[in-house]
Amino acid sequence: MIKVFLVFFTIVGCIWPLEGVMFHLTPNTQKCLKEDIQANQLVMGEYEVSDLPGQVIDYIARDSKGHILSQKEHITKGKFSFTSEVYDTYEICFISKVPPRKCTQIYVNKINFNSKLTFYVDQRGVSQEVSLVTKKGVETKSYEGIGEASKLKPLEVDLKRLEDLSDSIVRDFALMRKREEEMRDTNEKTNSRVLFFSIFSMCCLLGLATWQVLYLRRYFKAKKLIE
Template sequence: MGEYEVSDVPGQIIDYIARDSKGHILSQKEHITKGKFSFMSEVYDAYEICFISKVPPHQRGIPQEVSLVTKKGVETKSYEGIGEASKLKPLEVDLKRLEDLSDSIVRDFVLMRKREEEMRDTNGKSENTLQAQNNMIMF
């Protein structure tokens, strides 16, 4: 979920496209200047949001400024709407928000721990390879 705003340059047209790491298109729009976008995914992944400036052949391209604000996870939920739909008291809505936030933090720590282990494995393999090469050079 996010918002964007692109500076106006006469003759230049801006499109945006959002993709996941496999290249699947999650969201796209043509001829944009200002607006919002959103997409959902069930998996943790890297996403790219590209803004493409199209310039007519007879015109020289001019740099454009793009303002982009993104939100993810718990930030995107409307807890007021959830509270109204479930007829929750304000304190219960706050408790639900804190519960979701703590779940998000736990998931982030699990992912960081997994990355740390992967990096440690990579460093160990690199160290062993370098030691083997150094031993071969000495003999």
Template sequence: MNKMYAWIVSSVFISLLITVNCISFNIQPNTQKCLKEELQGNVPVVGEFEVSEQPGQKIDYIVTDSKGHILAQRQDVSKGKFSFNTETYDMYEICFISHVPQHQKGITQLVTVTTKHGVETKNYETLGEAANLKPMERELKRLEDLSNSIVQDFAFMRKREEEMRDTNESTNNRVLYFSIFSIFILLGLAVWQVLYLRRYFKAKKLIE
């Protein structure tokens, strides 16, 4: 009984960590809006979108990374799906672009986007049927994948934290060395100025 209770609690906890990004926004005529997210490399991403239709108006969408590489693109969409795999850790963005003819008065359109990535993209019902898994085994497989994904995310976060700490330490050392160098430069300039003024005053016979 205690094991079953612990399994239920862990299942609920892991399920709470699953995030399905769903957002709705209005897009003005002849403008564009983008959704951005940082993702690790080799992560599958799937999404669905729906655009409120307005006669004569068109909406295009394009998915790119920070280098401008196009991962998915379609023109004149109303609803549909998209999918792509991330190549490296990067900032990815999904942009929706409105096009309205010049002779037509544009109307604001509503865009709804739902995205999933990583383990969230897997269909465990299909996988369970292919592997002849029972419902409990299928759920355990899903929780195992989720646990591995969470562990990988924490490992990645720790790696990023270590890199940031190393960068901070390196920056602090450079600032320290630069400060010491600046102090020696200032001391040298002060000594040179004193000696120069002393020679100048001696030349003018103001001091002996």
């Protein structure tokens, strides 16, 4: 029985939805990662970027309407968190900035006066490596602290984790079913409107054709072309 539990916990641990990503960010560009998140969910993330002299990276988290939820400039390694107020598409953007290099050149003109010319040269820079790990909802809970506070055994803590995970999956499926019903209702309403518009268009065409035939008939009779 214990072996069955251990195998089950191992499988669940392997499929535990911890989201991590690593990519290279080209200088003076930005890369955004988007995800649909339910309402009232805590989102936590941990990032780390390679440090290169003369290059900086900023990050910003916002919703689909552009509301800023979290941001920081000149990042190297750290964490962030925010809570989603409504079901929406949220994005986390990493922005690379390579400031232009200031150059000064001194030259002598014909009147023997020293002149100084200052100009800026764009630097090409080097791609930086960015790693990001995010957690949301039940993933953000610290079950070690819960176990210590409630004096639970490790097996009981694992069962609590599985219970919360199953509840989260059930809620996700319920939300997916609700959205599917809403989309189906919208699709049915759209089909009904298209059908009504098609019938209305056909009636208009038939009415116009009938009117045109009657008009031409009267016209030809008036010209005595037909009896």
